[in-house]
Amino acid sequence: MKEIILCKYGEIALKGLNKSTFESMMIKTIKRRLASAGEFRVTKSQSTLYVEPLGDEPDVDEFENRLSKIFGIVKLCRSGAVEKDIKAICEKAPEYLADVLEGARTFKVNARRSDKKFPLKSPEICAELGGAILEKFPHLEVDVHEPQVTVTVEVREDYAFIHSDPVDGAGGIPVGSSGHAMLLLSGGIDSPVAGYMMARRGAVVEAIHFEAPPYTSDRARMKVEKLAELMTAYCGDIKFFCVPFTEIQLKLRANCPEELFTILMRRLMMEIAQRICEKEDDIQALITGESLGQVASQTMYAMVCTDAACRMPVFRPCVGLDKAEIIEIARKIGTFETSILPYEDCCTVFTPKHPKTRPSLEEVEKAQASFDFEPYIKEAVEGTTVRLIKHI
Numbered sequence: 001m002k003e004i005i006l007c008k009y010g011e012i013a014l015k016g017l018n019k020s021t022f023e024s025m026m027i028k029t030i031k032r033r034l035a036s037a038g039e040f041r042v043t044k045s046q047s048t049l050y051v052e053p054l055g056d057e058p059d060v061d062e063f064e065n066r067l068s069k070i071f072g073i074v075k076l077c078r079s080g081a082v083e084k085d086i087k088a089i090c091e092k093a094p095e096y097l098a099d100v101l102e103g104a105r106t107f108k109v110n111a112r113r114s115d116k117k118f119p120l121k122s123p124e125i126c127a128e129l130g131g132a133i134l135e136k137f138p139h140l141e142v143d144v145h146e147p148q149v150t151v152t153v154e155v156r157e158d159y160a161f162i163h164s165d166p167v168d169g170a171g172g173i174p175v176g177s178s179g180h181a182m183l184l185l186s187g188g189i190d191s192p193v194a195g196y197m198m199a200r201r202g203a204v205v206e207a208i209h210f211e212a213p214p215y216t217s218d219r220a221r222m223k224v225e226k227l228a229e230l231m232t233a234y235c236g237d238i239k240f241f242c243v244p245f246t247e248i249q250l251k252l253r254a255n256c257p258e259e260l261f262t263i264l265m266r267r268l269m270m271e272i273a274q275r276i277c278e279k280e281d282d283i284q285a286l287i288t289g290e291s292l293g294q295v296a297s298q299t300m301y302a303m304v305c306t307d308a309a310c311r312m313p314v315f316r317p318c319v320g321l322d323k324a325e326i327i328e329i330a331r332k333i334g335t336f337e338t339s340i341l342p343y344e345d346c347c348t349v350f351t352p353k354h355p356k357t358r359p360s361l362e363e364v365e366k367a368q369a370s371f372d373f374e375p376y377i378k379e380a381v382e383g384t385t386v387r388l389i390k391h392i
């Protein structure tokens with residue numbers, strides 16, 4: 001049977017956003033992300049986008065999988081498309097939903113008719129189809145209050161769509177609807193999650209990574225690139241900036257108090273990231289994976305010192321999450337397994353033994369001013385490489 005995926009975007013998502021802008025953004029994203037899955041058609045009607053895989057044997061699973069990662073889609077209904085005829089509906093629906101119906105004890109039918117010319121009214125459709133299902137699956141009982149399965153028939157313009165309970169989409173709002181930000185991406189668990197969370201709220205996300213060869217290896221960088229690639233399933237294409245950070249770290253180690261390394265390093269990272277953003281077109285904010293109190297450099301004192309080095313706003317969507325909650329998201333989005341591979345991060349290579357958890361801004365600024373980092377900052381910015389990581 002021909003299958004179509006109905007993508008529903010709740011009205012909540014439309015608040016504050018112009019509906020047609022929202023829809024065309026979604027359609028554009030869908031076209032881009034599904035392009036390599038095969039031919040398909042996408043149309044819209046009544047707050048629903050219809051994605052219709054075309055060709056002889058389309059890989060509908062793959063289409064569904066990709067759609068489940070597109071922000072703005074709240075529910076997905078993989079549906080059988082049947083001709084708008086009650087006989088055909090009663091014959092094809094039990095067949096199409098046989099797997100779910102066989103595994104259930106109770107069900108109900110829910111009918112919606114946006115085509116008011118259809119000869120049967122909704123309650124009549126329910127009665128007819130309910131009867132047909134009971135005939136094919138005599139073990140079932142109707143339960144209109146708490147059914148295990150709800151069979152829905154939506155009689156729309158071209159077809160009657162049949163589906164069981166919808167599955168959750170990625171939620172959020174479409175990427176591109178709320179600005180453009182640069183994620184400081186390490187090889188750890190938290191920063192990919194932070195990027196995902198901001199993209200879910202509509203931000204276009206680029207990534208910047210600081211490496212310290214030869215203290216960090218090519219493999220470590222490739223791991224971070226892999227993380228960025230995994231993120232593209234949700235975020236779309238990502239520009240990946242890689243900054244040579246070794247010189248700065250060596251100068252830091254030679255010239256500044258060890259207990260302030262991490263915080264100074266973070267401030268210098270922020271400075272470089274901002275200069276690169278300024279060279280780019282319209283990047284408005286930075287994103288980090290910091291979580292309050294997780295490590296010494298993430299106490300509020302430390303964050304105050306970091307932010308003082310920032311002209312741009314810094315978003316930290318993981319700030320109020322426990323590690324376990326961050327891990328849960330990392331697992332869900334498929335970055336966790338890559339994040340836990342062993343690697344050297346430029347931070348871990350130069351970690352002080354006793355980092356200060358309550359640095360004062362005054363001492364941090366004084367320490368930073370005691371050495372002229374400017375030429376090294378310039379050099380790092382100039383030596384930064386950029387690569388476009390295309391969505392998978």
Ligand code: ATP
Binds near residue numbers: 188209210288297345
């Ligand atoms: P993560 O799991 O994201 O690595 P973390 O808990 O290990 O975070 P830190 O290593 O203290 O925490 O880093 C805090 C944040 O600083 C990271 O979430 C990331 O945004 C940024 N960061 C750290 N190291 C790098 C790096 N080498 N390149 C880019 N950003 C980095």
Ligand code: MG
Binds near residue numbers: 186187188345347
């Ligand atoms: Mg880290």
